[in-house]
Amino acid sequence: MDLFAAIGMPEVPLFPDQASAHAGRVDRLFFFILAVTGGMGASVGLLLAVFAFRYRRRTAADRTPRITGFPLLEWGWTLGPILPFAVMFAWGLAVYRDNYAPPPDAYEVFVVGKQWMWKVQHPGGQREINELHLPAGRPVKVTLISEDVIHDFGTPAFRKKVDVLPGRYVTVWYEPTAPGRYRLFCNQYCGTGHADMVGAIVVQRPDEHSKWLRDHAEGSAALEGRKLFLKLQCVSCHRTDGDAKAPVLEGLYGRRVLLRDGSTTEADAAYIRDSILYPAKQVAAPWEPVMPTFQGQVSEEEVLLLVAYVRSLGRGDLPRPNNDTPPPIGAPTELPNAGGAKK
Amino acid sequence: MSTDLEVFPPLRPAPPSEPQAAPPLPGAAVAPSYLTEPHGWASWLFTTDHKRIAILYMVTVTLFFFVGGAAATVIRLNLIAPQGSLVSAELYNKLFTAHGIVMVWFFLIPVIPTVLGNFVLPMMIGAKDLAFPRLNLLSWYVFTAGAVITLTAVLFGGVDSGWTFYPPFSTRSSYTYVVPAAVGIIVTGFSTIMTGLNFVITVHTLRAPGMTWGRLPIFVWSNYATSLIMLLATPVLAAVLALIAVERLAGIGIFDPSLGGDPILFQHLFWFYSHPAVYIMILPGMGVVTELVTCFSRKTLFGYKFVAAASICIAGFGFLVWGHHMFVAGQSLLASIAFSALSYLVAIPSAIKVFNWTATMFRGSIAFEAPMLYAVGFILLFTIGGMSGLFLAALAVDQHVHDTYFIIAHFHFIMVGGMVSAYFGGLHYWWPKMTGRLYSRPWSRLAALLIFAGFFLTFLPQFVLGYLGMPRRYHHYPPEFQVLNVLSSAGASILAVGYVLPFFYLFHSLRWGKPAGPNPWQATGLEWQTASPPPKHNFEQTPVITRGPYEYATGGTDHAR
Missing domain, CATH: 1.10.760.10 (Cytochrome c-like domain)
Incomplete structure (x- = not known):
């Protein structure tokens, strides 16, 4: 991108950052498909160009042969694409499947999407808005839900996104590798402030991340x-x-x-x-x-x-109820025993 | 507007092998053209002539094309600066919704079937009209009524749900005219169904003697396939939009989880219609391109049976891939696997068509008149658009580029690079037939080249933007995306010039263009075997067909089998 810098333009990225191992896997598949389709497209384009030039009309008396087809060729290009397509399909599935297998020891974060912000809760009680601090080198599982309409938690540097639905938890997991600050986008149109529902994924070295957690603890x-x-x-x-x-x-x-x-x-x-x-x-x-x-x-x-x-909650962790004290302000006005059959 | 169209080098007169059976040639005492008789506004507004109804449709959809284009113009202007400072976010959201709704339902879906199909399909099979001429007229009125309702809603009130109407946003969070827009689209759906029904029955019952299924032009095959999709898919759209209206108006929980509904259900129903609708849009374009490539290469179509069968395969497989719009939406892994595999399958018949068009040009005598320029542009742009779909069918890649500008680029390559090019190609091809006039050759070729170049510059940068992660439907964006957005907007300005030019030289030709004669392209189709413009009943006497549709070859070896 030195060319742009040389003429005084801002740096123009043409390829996204890779901040996880998964990103590299997606990119390799992307370049494979690009090579195959590029090859196919270039062949078609080249043939078109050659035919357009070679067989351009020269005289009104041009004679053209009557060629109605060539079955072997037809079956060739009908069945031929099946193999490369099957490879793309299987490769795409192999890389994608890993979404469904978050490592059991992953660090867990919870995210609520609402018009138009992301609210993040760490298990240690740390909360953030439109930012998500993650440690490098450790898998992290994010559980998300929406408070209102459908949003989408898009993290291009991890090559992953997931629609965030109201009424249902969805999960996505990452294994960040490279410390840095990466874009977070809402990718599902959600109204006036859709383009404001953006933020940053901050990947930190483990020691920096521990310090960040300590500095932002508020009670778990x-x-x-x-x-x-x-x-x-x-x-x-x-x-x-x-x-x-x-x-x-x-x-x-x-x-x-x-x-x-x-x-x-x-x-x-x-x-x-x-x-x-x-x-x-x-x-x-x-x-x-x-x-x-x-x-x-x-x-x-x-x-x-x-x-x-x-x-x-482990055994013996529940508090004892104390019926002598009145319910605190904000509690339901009636005790929740609607059926009352046993009382 | 200097030179009028002259095919260069001029074509030899009609090939020595005898032409289609007994077409009465002009000059003889023939019936007056459909344009002149009968006279007056009422005769147009109450006509049942398929050719006049085609003209009515042309007027309305051209208007809508410029409405949708105006919205796109403001969108591209707004995106020149990262702050998006031209219009507010609210207005921007209404603009992209208007652009999508108008272009999909009021331009792309109707345009080729109702304008070109209405005009030439009956003539191509040797019929006097469609099977139900009055239903055809009714379909135009219903279409126009639906369009008036929806356009009033999106232009004067505004709708900000996006053309996809995803709930629960559209049912609980959008404070705009969602229901009127949906009502207009439902009404328009009825006109789509009427046209589809009319075409299917016409092809089955009104073919002239000798017009066997194996002799149908591919344009007829593809409109036939399109009509089947129209009949089967459109009712689902009506149902799902009606459910949106019910949830909005009555608060009955169908899609909104806070009312006990399921938003994914909407997406399944919506894409069950809207994915086949993509093929409603592109199949007729493929039919047009087949006519153009054969005519301007002077060649028999390579692999007729494969091209015809591919149309039907696309119509069938097109119903089985809707779930590829939902790979990140929370559908099950099993569903995603099935839809990914089926999406690769649907790419094959499209590829077959591209290969056969290319092979048709082999050893041809290729004249690059404006229609042929559009046809070659179509093949290139459709190939790129189709192949970008192979990225999206791969689950892992789709997860990264879904809902980004990669998607925008992908479907614009097919819808605009493909479909709009095909329509312009077809319009330039049949314009002399419809109007009896030739348009300016240099201007028409310039416009085709401008559209091609402008298109590339507009949409190629969007693939890069998408892979970088720029989401769609963003009123403003991070600064590192600006250069690519500026390139895209610059391309759009060239594209706009390319789209406006034909408006001028085509109008110019109506008055000042040279008379076209019945068959200026020396084409073999039945529609060219009658006067330009044709008389009311198309043919002086019912033609009898004795050979296939693309007998252009003038000599040489015969590889037929």
Whole structure:
């Protein structure tokens, strides 16, 4: 790009940064397809040029042969492209499949998209807006949800993007390799401020990233979730003594849960989110469907804090309910025991 | 407007082998042309003549082409500066929505079938008219009514949902005239269905004696394939847009998760229509190019059966690839694998066509009149556009370039480089037939070259922008993308000149152009075996067909089999 610099123009990148191993894999496939299609396109273009020149009309008396086809050639160019196309397909799938296999030890980050910003929560409680600080050399799994319409978390330097849907967690994972500052774009049109829904992925050396985390700690996500859990009086039902009206949450995360309809499901983030917002959707087995919905009372960010709290709960971690003190301000005005069958 | 069109070097008179059966030649006492009889506005507005209805369609879709083009002009001007300082973000969003809606539904989908198809399809098969002439007229009124509703909504109120109407944005977050725009598009869909029905039945029932399926011009084959897609896909569009209206107006949760709906369901339904719609747009263009390449190379079409079958294959496979619009949208891995594989499959019949057109030029006698320039431009641009689709069909590459300018470049190469070039080529080819006049040869060739050059400069930089990661539908963008955007806008200005030029010299030819005579290109198609402009019933007597559509060869060895 020295040419541009020489004439006083700003530097013009013609190829994106590679900030992950995956980026290199995508680029190699890209150049393979470019070589194959470039070769095919150049052949067609060259033939057109040669024919256009060689067979241009010279005289009105030009004689043209009657050639209606040549079946061998037809079948050749009908079946011929199948092999290179199959290679592109299989190669594309092989590189893409890795989206579905995030390493189990990945660092986990949660992102909420809303018109028109990205709000990021780290497990240690660090929060950021329109920036995402990541350590180089360590896989990171990002769980995303939208508060309103469909957005898309696009990270060109990682060659990955994922549509961020309302009402459903989606995940994407990266293994950043090169420290630096890279663009983050919303790629799914989301309204007036679509072009403002941009930011930066900041990849740091591990020691810098640890320092950044230390400097920005505010109390872990689980701790924030615990405050919310108490504020919403969840503990009046989710308790460990004989008065429990709802499942014990200690050690629940990641286990398989038996539901009332006889099926089972994994108690993952999506299950816990659904249980908070759509409690009637999947009711755990012996329990009555008495839980009220918290839709409208908690935001997606707060749901993520509650998920982080439930996830952190080991045996004996749940607080004891204290019915002598009144519910804190902001709690539901009625105790959530709508069915009340057991009381 | 100096020189009038003269084919250079002039063609030999009609080949010695006998022409199509018994066409009455002009000069003899023939019926008056469709343009002059009957007279008056009412005779045009209530005509059932397919040729006059084609002219009505031409007037309306040309108007819409310039409306959509005006929106594109403002978009490209706005993107010259990274701050996007020409228009506000709200207006910008309304402009790209207007551009998409108008160009897709009111130009690209109707243009070749309703203008060129309406005019020449009945003549190509030796018919007096379409099977249902009054339905044909009704389709124009329904089309115009739908267009008036939608254009009123997008131009005077504004719609900012994008032409794709993705919920929940379009149902809960867009404070613009989404429902009126959708209603107009649904109405227009009925006209599409009427045209498709008319074409299918016409091809089945009104072929002249001897016009077997194996002798149909490829233009007829491709319009036939297009009509099948129109019939099968358009109802799904009507359904999905009606559901959007229901969710918006009644708050019934169909797509919005906060109401219990599923936004992915919309995308499945929308692309189940809109991907086949891509083939509604491009197939008729492929038909036009086949007519042009054979005529101006003086050659029989290479591989007629393969080209015809490829049209039907494209129409069929086109229904099976919609999920490739949703590789990053959250559909299952299994679905993505299937749609990726099928997307490679649909590329094959398109490739077959490109190879056969190229082979047709082999040992031809090629004259680079304006229509042929458009045809060669089409082959090059469509090839690039089609091959860029091979990148998008690869799952891993699509994940990187999806919803970026790579996509914009890809479909503009096919829709504009391909389809609009084909329409302009066809318009220049059949203009002498429609009007009886020849247009300026140098000006027409200049316009074709300008369009080709302007197109390349506009859309080639967008591939680079897309791979760099610049998202589509951005009112402003990071500064490092500016140089490529400026190049693109510069190209668009050349393109605009290229598109406006024909407007002038074609109008000029109406009054001052030399009379064309029945067959200025020495073409073999049936439509050329009657006067220009043709009489109301096309032929003095029903032609009898005794040979295939592209018998241009004048000598030499015969490789037929």
